[in-house]
Amino acid sequence: MTTIKDIAREAKVGTTTVSRVINNSPKVSPKTRSRVEEAMKKLNFYPNEYARVLKSKKSNTIAVSVPSIWHPFFSEFVYHIEKELQVKNYRLLISSNNLDAHAELEFLDMIRQNKVDGIIALTYHNIDNYLSANIPFVSIDRYFKEKVAYVTSDNYHGGEIAAEELIKRGCQHLGYVSAIAPQKNDTLKRKDGFIDYAKAHNKNVATYERYEPILDYDHFFDSFFLENPNVDGLLVMNDQTALILLSYLDKKGVSVPEDLQIVGYDGFSYFEGYETTLTSIKQPIKEMAESSLKLLYGLIEGNEIGEPIILPVTFKDGKTTKPLE
Structure with a gap:
């Protein structure tokens, strides 16, 4: 040897x-x-990596837990995390739990037993018991009963922007559809901002929300449009659901944006440098990844948990809304 x-x-x-x-x-x-x-x-x-970790008390390994690597927002977020970690010579452990609470808890058990330097989690499950495990932890979009470091974007203002842009483009009957997680999180503020802006401009909003997972999106959208046939401007909770909606509307013979204008939320890319043609509220995914790592590095060095980082969002004009006159 x-x-x-x-x-x-x-x-x-x-x-x-x-x-x-x-x-x-x-x-x-x-x-x-x-x-x-x-x-x-x-x-x-x-x-002998295990011996080195025991001696140095540092593994140079970060764990990231996301609901699904198939979701474009989550995969783009992990992509930027990995690029930043490479600069610092850190390694990455990923859990894509597919919205399976048991799978995520098993992953958290594993990393608690096998030393990692910190955790970044996009989680909608009940993991409060893991927040006191003395492992530096940064949450994305989610707050807990116990104070944690977290990064989010300005979801409330994103909702306001969506309502403003739809109204400017002539929409009179607004709607909001969402599949929501069982745990409260910052993304719920998108609806609040959307409704508040609409009401301030004398517009009502038809809302339709169901808990995840949605197993039949045709039924999901059928139910919404059956109750709200006059909606002509719609904010969809995220771009992935908006793309599913576009496929549904195509089958129904509904023309977008002539009959119905749609704003998604996330502004993710198909791949690096190429975004979808959806009109969307764009989250700064790269900056969210960088900010979460900056917070985590600070916690690893022993810094106190500070105030949440709330990053600005922008309007991304696309082909699912009408051009401004």
Whole structure:
């Protein structure tokens, strides 16, 4: 078995230098680090990671829990998290629990037993018991009974913007549809901002909400439009649901935006640099990822939990609303 002494001999350095390279110490020059890493590669040496973690009390590993990696907003968020972690030489553990509370709790149990430096969670489950596990924790869009660090976007103002833009484009009968999580979270403020702005401008809002998961979206939309056939401007809780709605409306022969104008919420990209053609309220996903990591790094260093970070949203004009005259 190859040892640190063998690596030191091959690289012509001391064993202390090899240990510093393994533990990512800044005290090693780039040239020496490269020589040691070449020796490790040549001798097929892999450090005992578990022993290193026990010794340093730091794993350089961050865990991220999201409801579903299939959801474009969550996958884009994780993408930016991973890019930022690579800069800091951190590794990433991901749980995509598919809205399965048991799966998420199992993941949290696992990372509590196997040391990670911190957790970022987009969660809608009851995980309050895990917030006192002495692991630095940052929440996205969700507040708890216990004070936690969290990052969100200005959901209330996003709702206001959606109502304003629909009214400016001539909508008289507004609607709001949403599949909602059982736990209270900041995204619910989208409806509040939408309704408040509409009422201030003498417009009523037809609302339709059902708890997740929605197993039959055709039935979901059938029920809404049966009750509200005159709606001509609609805010949909997120872009993913808005895209499902567009498919539904196409089957029903409803023309968008001529018959019905639609605003989604998230403003995610199909892939890097290419957004959907939906009109949407765009969340700053990259900035949300960066801010959550900044908070988490601070907690890892022992900082106190500060005030929530609330980031601004913007209107993304698309093809599901009419152009302004």
